[in-house]
Amino acid sequence: NAGVTQTPKFRILKIGQSMTLQCAQDMNHNYMYWYRQDPGMGLKLIYYSVGAGITDKGEVPNGYNVSRSTTEDFPLRLELAAPSQTSVYFCASSYGVLTEAFFGQGTRLTVV
Amino acid sequence: KNEVEQSPQNLTAQEGEFITINCSYSVGISALHWLQQHPGGGIVSLFMLSSGKKKHGRLIATINIQEKHSSLHITASHPRDSAVYICAVRRNSGGGADGLTFGKGTHLIIQP
Numbered sequence: 001n002a003g004v005t006q007t008p009k010f011r012i013l014k015i016g017q018s019m020t021l022q023c024a025q026d027m028n029h030n031y032m033y034w035y036r037q038d039p040g041m042g043l044k045l046i047y048y049s050v051g052a053g054i055t056d057k058g059e060v061p062n063g064y065n066v067s068r069s070t071t072e073d074f075p076l077r078l079e080l081a082a083p084s085q086t087s088v089y090f091c092a093s094s095y096g097v098l099t100e101a102f103f104g105q106g107t108r109l110t111v112v
Numbered sequence: 113k114n115e116v117e118q119s120p121q122n123l124t125a126q127e128g129e130f131i132t133i134n135c136s137y138s139v140g141i142s143a144l145h146w147l148q149q150h151p152g153g154g155i156v157s158l159f160m161l162s163s164g165k166k167k168h169g170r171l172i173a174t175i176n177i178q179e180k181h182s183s184l185h186i187t188a189s190h191p192r193d194s195a196v197y198i199c200a201v202r203r204n205s206g207g208g209a210d211g212l213t214f215g216k217g218t219h220l221i222i223q224p
Contacts, residue, residue, distance in 0.1 A: 043200075045210065058211060101212065
């Protein structure tokens with residue numbers, strides 16, 4: 001199994017540009033999450049989804065949008081990139097609330 | 113005060129030493145996760161605990177729900193154990209669907 005696949009691994013954006021971070025899982029997991037990891041800080045939840053068609057905001061959703069049209073895919077959209085969005089982004093999934101969490105390899109994003 | 117606190121923040125030890133990383137939390141939880149992150153790498157789940165103790169190879173994780181405390185132990189440590197170890201909890205509030213709350217991580221270096 002591929003598990004959780006994130007693309008791209010690295011990206012440099014200019015201020016004001018937009019991009020979509022892709023996340024796909026092949027484990028038929030219901031729950032999917034986007035987190036960001038900043039130096040010296042714990043991961044923070046951006047958005048999450050409990051199934052196709054259902055998404056909700058996490059702790060730090062401003063400047064981001066998500067969609068969940070299929071069980072497998074959970075893309076994260078950045079509109080009008082800002083330097084404060086420079087971070088490492090992780091997508092994660094789990095079958096249920098009390099099951100193991102699987103993480104992607106991360107996307108390192110720099111906004112200049 | 114962070115809801116999840118880890119100690120120590122940094123730990124350097126010699127190969128073969130017994131390692132203990134601690135995690136304290138201040139909220140009601142349904143589960144606690146221990147995760148491993150190698151430099152520049154993705155995040156891997158080591159354990160998910162809701163009570164008692166789990167063992168996998170040289171790794172042991174324990175949790176005391178009453179004291180809101182968990183420990184991760186590494187026996188016969190090896191340089192390949194060098195990584196950041198992250199404690200994360202699934203809070204009871206919100207039905208647990210709204211992701212994990214993370215500690216800042218413990219940076220472990222095992223010297224040969």
